[in-house]
Every structure is written in C-alpha cells, then in structure tokens.
Amino acid sequence: MFVRIIPLIFCLFLGLLPTSHAASNVPELPKLDAAQYLLVDFLSGTELAAKDPDKRIEPASITKLMTAYVLYQELEKGNISIEDRVLVSEKAWKMEGSRMFLEAGKKVPLERMISGLIVQSGNDSAIALAEHTSGSEENFVRKMNEEAVRLGMTNTNFVNVTGWPNPRHYMSARDIVTLTRAVITEYPEHYKLYAEKEYSYNGIKQYNRNKLLWHDETVDGVKTGHTESAGYCLLASAQRGTMRLISVVLGTESDKKRSNYSQQLLEYGFRFYETHKLYDKNSVLTEARVWKGNSPTVPTGILEDFYVTIPKGHYAQLKGLMEINKSIDAPVKRGDVVGMAIIKDVDRVVLQKPLVAMDSVDTGGTWTNITDSIKKLFVE
Structure with a gap:
C-alpha cells in the first residue's frame, strides 16, 4: 500500500467528501444550455x-x-x-x-x-x-x-x-x-x-x-x-x-438537446478520468492508541470499498496518508470515527474518507485509568 501514517493529527469528517479534480490536463467542459x-x-x-x-x-x-x-x-x-x-x-x-x-x-x-x-x-x-x-x-x-x-x-x-x-x-x-x-x-x-x-x-x-x-x-x-x-x-x-x-x-429546450448534452457529459467523464479501487471493504489500515481501555490499541480501517476518481495518467502520483486522533478514550465501538484517510494527487487532496475503529474496546480497570490519565498529559 502507498499509505504513510501521520499519527498525531486529527480531522473529523462525517462522510465521503469528493473533491473537485480540476487539473491542467483536463479541459473545461463545453458550455451546456441546460438549467x-x-x-x-x-x-x-x-x-x-x-x-x-x-x-x-x-x-x-x-x-x-x-x-x-x-x-x-x-x-x-x-x-x-x-x-x-x-x-x-x-x-x-x-x-x-x-x-x-x-x-x-x-x-x-x-x-x-x-x-x-x-x-x-x-x-x-x-x-x-x-x-x-x-x-x-x-x-x-x-x-x-x-x-x-x-x-x-x-x-x-x-x-x-x-x-x-x-x-x-x-x-x-x-x-x-x-x-x-x-x-x-x-x-x-x-x-x-x-x-x-x-x-x-x-x-x-x-x-x-x-x-x-x-x-x-x-x-x-x-x-x-x-x-x-x-x-x-x-x-x-x-x-x-x-x-x-x-x-x-x-x-x-428539446428531447435532442437533453440527449446530446447527456452524451457530452458522459464522453467528457470517460475521456478524461479514471477510477481505481484503493482498498477493499473491511480493510485494516493501521492502529490507533486507545486510552483507559482494556486494550491499548484498536485496529482502524474502512468499512466500505474505497475508490478514487482522478484525471487519467495520475494514478502513479497518488499518495496516501492517515490522520489519527491522538486522544481516543475507551469505550470505543466498532464504526466510531477515529481519524481520516486522505488521498493526494501530488500536493492536492482529491479524496477524504473517515477511518473507523474496526473492533470495540471496553473501559479498562482502575489502574489503567490512572496510569493512562497521567501518560496522556505528556502527549496532548
């Protein structure tokens, strides 16, 4: 995988956020006379x-x-x-x-x-x-x-x-x-x-x-x-x-125009863009630190197939990184958002998708609670 990890940064997003793919090798769409x-x-x-x-x-x-x-x-x-x-x-x-x-x-x-x-x-x-x-x-x-x-x-x-x-x-x-x-x-x-x-x-x-x-x-x-x-x-x-x-x-204004414009849009997309699957659903990508839990870490990943659409010829330029919340306290449930997977085309963000906990972590004992509370002071 081409993913690298940046462990102490966190951004919370609630869903898939496609990003515009304006690029030098993608021409502007011809003007369409549609509402x-x-x-x-x-x-x-x-x-x-x-x-x-x-x-x-x-x-x-x-x-x-x-x-x-x-x-x-x-x-x-x-x-x-x-x-x-x-x-x-x-x-x-x-x-x-x-x-x-x-x-x-x-x-x-x-x-x-x-x-x-x-x-x-x-x-x-x-x-x-x-x-x-x-x-x-x-x-x-x-x-x-x-x-x-x-x-x-x-x-x-x-x-x-x-x-x-x-x-x-x-x-x-x-x-x-x-x-x-x-x-x-x-x-x-x-x-x-x-x-x-x-x-x-x-x-x-x-x-x-x-x-x-x-x-x-x-x-x-x-x-x-x-x-x-x-x-x-x-x-x-x-x-x-x-x-x-x-x-x-x-x-x-007409049946002919709606068909012609639709065909233009489809040709534009297929001509200048390509789509790739980056990860399969339920893929574990990394681990996140969990404080005050019965486990010190939780595997993180994505629950759905992860696709990216980019200008043609840009696949080799893609870079991936993960931003993980550094302050995750137990309990954690499977599916909780714990960070963000980010795909970049060189330095331009093209797609962001939440990283979630792939397992659950229950609250730990009293001693774990005390020691983790102290340790956490030195990383925040």
Whole structure:
C-alpha cells in the first residue's frame, strides 16, 4: 500500500467528501444550455462536472425512480409479490400524460405494470401500483419522502408518484444521483429493466424515451422526464469497463438537446478520468492508541470499498496518508470515527474518507485509568 501514517493529527469528517479534480490536463467542459446538470462517478461519488446541482427543480417523470425504489423495497419485504394482480382504479385510468393505457376495473399482473412504469413511464401504472401497495397514492408518497430523508436527499419533497407538476414537488440534481446510486447498488437485477428499449401492453408498443439507449451501447438507463414547466430532462448512466458514470441534465429546450448534452457529459467523464479501487471493504489500515481501555490499541480501517476518481495518467502520483486522533478514550465501538484517510494527487487532496475503529474496546480497570490519565498529559 502507498499509505504513510501521520499519527498525531486529527480531522473529523462525517462522510465521503469528493473533491473537485480540476487539473491542467483536463479541459473545461463545453458550455451546456441546460438549467442544471451533474456528472458523477458511481463508485467513488466524485463530481466531475456540475451546474447548480443543489437547486430545487421540478423533476417530472424522474420522480418515478423513487416510485420504483419503494416498490423494490416492498417486494423485498414480501409485502407485495411480482405475481400480484393489480386493480386499475378510475383515478389511475384517468391519468393524463405518458401512459401504458390501462383499462379501469381490470386486474393486471404487477410485473407487467412495473415494466410499464419504467419503460413506458406510465402515469397510470404509477398510480395503480401505489394504490395497490399502500392503499392510496398519499400513503405511498409518505414512504417516498421517508426514503428520501433516509438517503440524505435534503433538497427533495414528493407530492405525487408521477412527477405531475406541483410547486411543492421537487428534487435536485445531486439528490437524483444519490437515489440512482442506491437503485443500482441495492437492486441490480431490477435496474436491468431500465435498459429495455420497448414494451408492449394492450396491443400498443411504446419505445423508451431515453434515446441514448440507441446511440450508445454502454448506456443502460435511466429515466427521462418532461413537462412544459420542467423542460426536457434526462438521467443517464453508462458503464465502460469497470467505470460507471451517472449524468443528470435538467431543463433543456428539446428531447435532442437533453440527449446530446447527456452524451457530452458522459464522453467528457470517460475521456478524461479514471477510477481505481484503493482498498477493499473491511480493510485494516493501521492502529490507533486507545486510552483507559482494556486494550491499548484498536485496529482502524474502512468499512466500505474505497475508490478514487482522478484525471487519467495520475494514478502513479497518488499518495496516501492517515490522520489519527491522538486522544481516543475507551469505550470505543466498532464504526466510531477515529481519524481520516486522505488521498493526494501530488500536493492536492482529491479524496477524504473517515477511518473507523474496526473492533470495540471496553473501559479498562482502575489502574489503567490512572496510569493512562497521567501518560496522556505528556502527549496532548
């Protein structure tokens, strides 16, 4: 490993903090005429390009990504089954906008409705599935907002399951990426459906509105959105080799522009950046001194795979160091933050991630407490 240890410095960070990778060999992204956009590496979470990523915007049908995410959870819990037959209500049947053309009063296999939700972006299927799962759209929306809070989507609030315009219904580009990473990570089998180019129901064939599925074979999702007020929006993801990128383009003037801008973002990321795994999850990297405990040290490391995204050709320049808290008192629990792993590209910090205790350390006896209290005076 390329890590060196600086033992007596401490910085507390609560989460992964990607850092901008502006570098001399990475040109500026050409100007994109979109209201907001964001390009993120899936594995490292590093943001490679952005414009107003935290601004609250109308997400239109990108909303249905959260609708589907909650459905996946309910399927996993066994609260609903892929074999369920879903009753189509009058409310679902009357929905305007994109539809899979369900008929009121009929029961449709849940599996077919999920395909209609994702591939055809069916507003009618979204309503019917929400009512089947939670009794009403309102109840289902509460689950959507609960999940948004759990995932840390701080600029998101849902009012409906379809993305129908409402001033209290909004997301941000960064929140959209957060949700996308969760869907791909937690439900890879369900995610495959986002690459389907067409789906037929009730004798009507409809095509996926994500035109990149036809133009770039590495693109495998994710979701389009459009209303008069939101403009044309596209959430896309592509994988080339082991590197996956997620792009969000919001508020463009046309279907063509949202596709072109999304392709530009993806090409920019793949052309000028590369992603590497530095450490496997549960890797022990060093030890930290523990005072007043039944053990004088605790192994420290990381609980998740540790990736870094850097300008191409910079991997050999990376340096790693660890900053460890010099004043750790027992008790210590596994997962407690005890320092920081820092990755530098020459002298520029490119990524920081918390170092945590990999084991627990209980409080020591009276004598240990006394002697360590004295010793600690000479190192603080």
